[in-house]
Amino acid sequence: MDLGPYLFLASLEGAVTAAVLALTAVGLSLVFGVMRVVNVAHGEFFMLGAVLAWWVASLAGGHPAIGFALAVLVAPVIAGAIAAAADFIVLKRLDYDPENTIVATIGILYIIQQTVLMTYGPDARPVEAPFSYRIYFPWFGYSAYKLFVIAAAVAILLGVWAIMARTRIGLVLRATQLDRETAQAFGIPVERVYALVFGLGAGLAALAAVLIVPIQQAHYLMGGDPLLLSFIVVIIGGLGSLSGTVVAAIIIGMSDGIISVFFTPTLAKIIATLLVAFILVFRPTGLFGTRSA
Amino acid sequence: MLDVSNILVAYGEAPVLHGISLAVNAGEILCLMGRNGAGKTTTMKAIMGLLPLSAGSVHLDGEDISALPPHEVPKRGIGYIPQGRRLFSELTVAENLEIGLMVRGGGKKVRDRVLDIFPRLRERLGQRAETLSGGEQQMLATARALCIEPKLLLLDEPTEGLQPSMIDQIRQVIVEMKMQGVAILLVEQRVDAVLSIADRVAFIENGRNRDIVDAATLRKNHALLTRYVGV
Known part of the structure; x- marks a missing residue:
């Protein structure tokens, strides 16, 4: 294969990585932006999404599309509900103290991970893709499902943007992010907003995992990489900036895909981590961040 | 009271x-x-x-x-106008007022009445609060509180x-209230x-x-x- 088509294939792989990463990282960014909580358990909500997707799909039976559609609806809601409960039971009681919540979310990470290990077990299990067409380009065939993942991620991100920019609930979230105390003085129930945001952030990670699980397989340790990459993306994009997060996810996802195809995945991670180091040295607020955290 | x-x-x-x-x-x-x-x-x-x-x-x-x-x-x-104004800086004038209106479900009528008190804000509805002058910011902080119909x-x-x-204008509003x-x-x-x-x-x-x-x-x-x- 010539360099051109090869680069095209690598870009497609990068776009899939970028799409899933953008969804996951936007969830992390939303939680940090509004609540100022660094959610170390974010990757576990991603993993929960994948495991729940397998569970729902295996219960549903029938055509794989039925199980997948159910998983898209059910898995993010359950993961979000668990997150909202964790917020209510743990984070609220710590008064959202920045340092204490880091330690607490590390605890939540292990609770979720070990609970999944004890119930779901140590195996990696596949979820069948809802459809298995291949699209034939002149040089190679490519899974239509992967293209669907890209399109779905774009649609979901547009939906998140519309909610934040155009709805009353988005207005309430942005006001809470800008000034928690004044928001409260204007009747905004900050505690409920926080539970909602924590649930929404986890739900986005779970949704990303449902999309990727037909390509990757569900496993109880799969939350590590998305967590690391999400942190990289959120730092590069600027803490709390959703648009910055999306741009950074595209940069990191695409370069990860392309470098992985041409060289090795390890080199891709090295370069991404190096990029974070440079950003932290030369532009600590990130590409789109305006204020320091 | x-x-x-x-x-x-x-x-x-x-x-x-x-x-x-x-x-x-x-x-x-x-x-x-x-x-x-x-x-x-x-x-x-x-x-x-x-x-x-x-x-x-x-x-x-x-x-x-x-x-x-x-x-x-x-x-x-209760309408609160905090020290230092504490506007939602990245939100527009209209959005800041909307936050005030949401507190007690105030509608267009309340909004119009408040904007009649501060006509300058009506010209700046789409502008971000942080781009207003100091006086306009104080007007907005006051208007936001009045949206509660306190x-x-x-x-x-x-x-x-x-x-x-x-200062004179703000004082007139206080006396009017x-x-x-x-x-x-x-x-x-x-x-x-x-x-x-x-x-x-x-x-x-x-x-x-x-x-x-x-x-x-x-x-x-x-x-x-x-x-x-x-x-």
Whole structure:
């Protein structure tokens, strides 16, 4: 294969990585932006999404599309509900103290991970893709499902943007992010907003995992990489900036895909981590961040 | 209307208010005076429920609002204009007003009435709050509170850092609200401003109540002003 088509294939792989990463990282960014909580358990909500997707799909039976559609609806809601409960039971009681919540979310990470290990077990299990067409380009065939993942991620991100920019609930979230105390003085129930945001952030990670699980397989340790990459993306994009997060996810996802195809995945991670180091040295607020955290 | 009785507030271990009591009636302007750090802003925040009370209570029209969760307090009809304005800086003028309107479900009518008071804001509806001039920001902070259709207004140094024409405009709005029967609790440093609009003045010192006197008495006798605020 010539360099051109090869680069095209690598870009497609990068776009899939970028799409899933953008969804996951936007969830992390939303939680940090509004609540100022660094959610170390974010990757576990991603993993929960994948495991729940397998569970729902295996219960549903029938055509794989039925199980997948159910998983898209059910898995993010359950993961979000668990997150909202964790917020209510743990984070609220710590008064959202920045340092204490880091330690607490590390605890939540292990609770979720070990609970999944004890119930779901140590195996990696596949979820069948809802459809298995291949699209034939002149040089190679490519899974239509992967293209669907890209399109779905774009649609979901547009939906998140519309909610934040155009709805009353988005207005309430942005006001809470800008000034928690004044928001409260204007009747905004900050505690409920926080539970909602924590649930929404986890739900986005779970949704990303449902999309990727037909390509990757569900496993109880799969939350590590998305967590690391999400942190990289959120730092590069600027803490709390959703648009910055999306741009950074595209940069990191695409370069990860392309470098992985041409060289090795390890080199891709090295370069991404190096990029974070440079950003932290030369532009600590990130590409789109305006204020320091 | 507002009845603050013997409230104690502490930041962590350090007590800031040692038992403040005051009452504001409908159609009355009570001014809170005292040196920096005397506890004026803390008193305001405590009334809004933003700080937990160690003791004492705050009643509004007989209802114990200090027992409510903080976000329920403004819904009883309290408009708060915090020190330093505390606008939602990245939101537009229209969005800041919308936050105020949402508190008590105020509709277009309320919004129009508020914008009639501050016509300058109508020209700037789509602009981000942080891009407004200082005077316009104070107008917006005031307008946001008026969107609640308050029966009690808390104003914390509303004229701080403003030019005279703007101070005059803000003062007119305060007097207008008083005429409409709104109870007003005002924190203000400028003695001339206080003496011209306040009905009564409550002095506080080191988190404790001192004298509460009629403004008319103060106009004749400056001794208390010298004693509590040093002017």
